[in-house]
Amino acid sequence: MPSRIPRTLLAALATAALLSPGITALAAPASAAAAAASWDTDRANAAYAADPAAVTASGSENGGTTPGLAFDGNGATRWSSDFADDAWIRVDLGSTVRIDRVVLDWEAAYGRRYVLEASADGTDWTPFYTETAGTGGSVTASTYPQEVRGRYVRMRGVERATPYGYSLYAFKVYGGEPAPASTTRTNLALNHPAYADYYQHAGTSPAFVTDGGIPANLKDDATRWSSDWNADRWVSVDLGATSTISSMDLYWEAAYAVDYQLQVSDDNRTWRTVYEPTPAEIAARRANVKSPAEAVGLHDTVTLPTPATGRYVRILGKERRSFYNPAPATARFGYSLYEFQVWGTGGSASAAYPALPGDRPGTYRTTFFDDFTGAALDRSKWRVVRTGTEMGPVNGESQAYVDSPDNVRTENGELILNARYCKGCTHAGGGTYDFTSGRVDTNTHVDFTYGRVSARMKLPVGDGLWPAFWLLGSDVDDPSVSWPASGETDIMENIGYPDWTSSSLHGPGYSADGNIGTRQTFPSGGTIDQWHTYAVEWTPTAMRFYVDDRLVQETTRNKLESTRGQWVYDHDQYVILNLALGGAYPAGWNQVTSPYWGLPQSSVDKVAGGGVRAEVDWVRVEQKD
Numbered sequence: 001m002p003s004r005i006p007r008t009l010l011a012a013l014a015t016a017a018l019l020s021p022g023i024t025a026l027a028a029p030a031s032a033a034a035a036a037a038s039w040d041t042d043r044a045n046a047a048y049a050a051d052p053a054a055v056t057a058s059g060s061e062n063g064g065t066t067p068g069l070a071f072d073g074n075g076a077t078r079w080s081s082d083f084a085d086d087a088w089i090r091v092d093l094g095s096t097v098r099i100d101r102v103v104l105d106w107e108a109a110y111g112r113r114y115v116l117e118a119s120a121d122g123t124d125w126t127p128f129y130t131e132t133a134g135t136g137g138s139v140t141a142s143t144y145p146q147e148v149r150g151r152y153v154r155m156r157g158v159e160r161a162t163p164y165g166y167s168l169y170a171f172k173v174y175g176g177e178p179a180p181a182s183t184t185r186t187n188l189a190l191n192h193p194a195y196a197d198y199y200q201h202a203g204t205s206p207a208f209v210t211d212g213g214i215p216a217n218l219k220d221d222a223t224r225w226s227s228d229w230n231a232d233r234w235v236s237v238d239l240g241a242t243s244t245i246s247s248m249d250l251y252w253e254a255a256y257a258v259d260y261q262l263q264v265s266d267d268n269r270t271w272r273t274v275y276e277p278t279p280a281e282i283a284a285r286r287a288n289v290k291s292p293a294e295a296v297g298l299h300d301t302v303t304l305p306t307p308a309t310g311r312y313v314r315i316l317g318k319e320r321r322s323f324y325n326p327a328p329a330t331a332r333f334g335y336s337l338y339e340f341q342v343w344g345t346g347g348s349a350s351a352a353y354p355a356l357p358g359d360r361p362g363t364y365r366t367t368f369f370d371d372f373t374g375a376a377l378d379r380s381k382w383r384v385v386r387t388g389t390e391m392g393p394v395n396g397e398s399q400a401y402v403d404s405p406d407n408v409r410t411e412n413g414e415l416i417l418n419a420r421y422c423k424g425c426t427h428a429g430g431g432t433y434d435f436t437s438g439r440v441d442t443n444t445h446v447d448f449t450y451g452r453v454s455a456r457m458k459l460p461v462g463d464g465l466w467p468a469f470w471l472l473g474s475d476v477d478d479p480s481v482s483w484p485a486s487g488e489t490d491i492m493e494n495i496g497y498p499d500w501t502s503s504s505l506h507g508p509g510y511s512a513d514g515n516i517g518t519r520q521t522f523p524s525g526g527t528i529d530q531w532h533t534y535a536v537e538w539t540p541t542a543m544r545f546y547v548d549d550r551l552v553q554e555t556t557r558n559k560l561e562s563t564r565g566q567w568v569y570d571h572d573q574y575v576i577l578n579l580a581l582g583g584a585y586p587a588g589w590n591q592v593t594s595p596y597w598g599l600p601q602s603s604v605d606k607v608a609g610g611g612v613r614a615e616v617d618w619v620r621v622e623q624k625d
Helices: 015-019 043-050 206-210 279-287 557-563 584-590 601-608
Strands: 005-010 055-057 088-106 111-119 126-131 138-142 149-160 167-176 182-187 194-196 234-252 257-265 271-275 298-320 336-346 364-370 399-401 408-411 414-418 420-428 431-437 439-441 451-458 465-473 488-493 500-506 516-521 532-538 542-547 550-556 573-581 613-624
Touching: 043 055, 043 088, 043 167, 088 111, 126 138, 126 557, 138 557, 149 167, 194 206, 206 234, 206 336, 234 257, 257 279, 271 298, 279 298, 298 336, 364 451, 399 420, 399 573, 414 439, 414 573, 420 601, 431 573, 451 465, 451 488, 465 532, 465 584, 488 532, 488 542, 500 542, 500 550, 516 550, 550 557, 573 613
Parallel strands: 399 431
Antiparallel strands: 005 298, 055 088, 088 138, 088 149, 088 167, 111 126, 111 149, 182 336, 194 234, 234 298, 234 336, 257 271, 257 298, 364 613, 408 414, 414 613, 420 431, 439 573, 451 532, 451 613, 465 488, 465 573, 488 500, 500 516, 532 542, 542 550
16 A cells, blocks of 8 residues: 555635635636636626627517527516427527536426427537426436537427427526546646436536536535445546646535545456555544534645556545434444546546447337246246345335235236235245235346346225236345336336226435326226236337336436436346235325225225236246347
């Protein structure tokens, strides 16, 4: 391990030192607006203030709703277009900027479908955010993990939500010029691409650690990367070219790393550790246990005794800070970092995020199929899941999953998942259960990435009965990943109501009650106790959910990552079929707390009477050649 000279300062120390740790040598800005720009500068407002002609539009409703009124910083004034679906508004930022987010504040006349685009010349446009089901209000479209650079930014309407024009109170653009190659000491990371294995949501993506944003008190919830709640997490920066690195500054929010490593790499694969705190420093950081309300961040300045060389630099977390939250236990959150500055020479402004994957060509072919015509469940295709063995209790549900023909069997060419009631009869995983039920999955038998997954099913009616057909990330049992970072795709869920089902996605920043989902109601009086086909088409760019071949939900990767959180559906998932009883989802709707959470007595009586089961006619997975 190399020697090191750390400098750890509390946020209460001199703010001037925190905000000016070194000398920067940046290229001259292309405009006055760029010269005044900082991490919290609305570049569109600055460009308009410097030159009102920087803003243009396809037209305006009248003289009181001209395009400049969306850029004047006054939330009471607005631009309103002429009454045309293809209306547009654009701004010339005055210089080419790496754009990290755009904020649209809509008036009541908003866009149902529209596109945000960037351009270097005002002629050739590249879309970076596409809205297909807008609901108005304030929309923040983050660009991470896309490479979005431009001098011009445009909102191009596709379809209005009202008979009127598009109407915007504000159109804001944030970003900055990437640090260029330098022969003098500079912050080579400024506005450069940053990456992380996981982050909490779109508002705390790794892009924020290079935007120059450092709250003076190291406490405010602003412009920061925040990992999920796991100790083994990292964030890295691409300097664009091999660089000579002399020091680094880490501006932590209160959830700082107690122990971490600073590493460099030439190829973004093989890493060399150039710094880590001493045991005494780790012990001091570990002892600083406070409540979240009292805790503040830290500024770590690490000066390397021998300069390191590399193109990529990263922070690898090893131990998270503890909080007194509340007594008597400590709690740990993720790592939270405002800014990662890398000081040295070299680098290149050409560093760019790689292109995102596109949809695959080819035609679908069946790669997995089961119509349950055998005398028993095909164990080469399916695993029967047991509470206390393959899984623990979840979601406050009342059943234990068991491997018994009373609960899981094939019958007349169908898979039957049957619920049974017997007071205190079942002991599993250290608990006692009054109900048993069935759950099967394809884990370790059929795990796959991308495809069209479908099943034909008939479900029971009754409050709190919770059958589901879904996919789960195959790495969910890896403690360094876990849920929801593994990803979860709920193709069909029902909680006993006869006329609707739901579909949803769960991942970092959009899990549990905050999932991305929708409900669909059967047309023409259909009900769940009739046969229906439920399906998802999972591609590198979108999830599309269907009921009886009718599209009921479409979630694109672009919109998900721009507005909610990380897309975690680029690795294997596996199929699950189960019948749960009660728990969080049903209880949230029916508000039942007795005799079981989310499961009323009427449904208990149904289970006891032997009439509660989910039936599956077939399951199919199709993938492209």
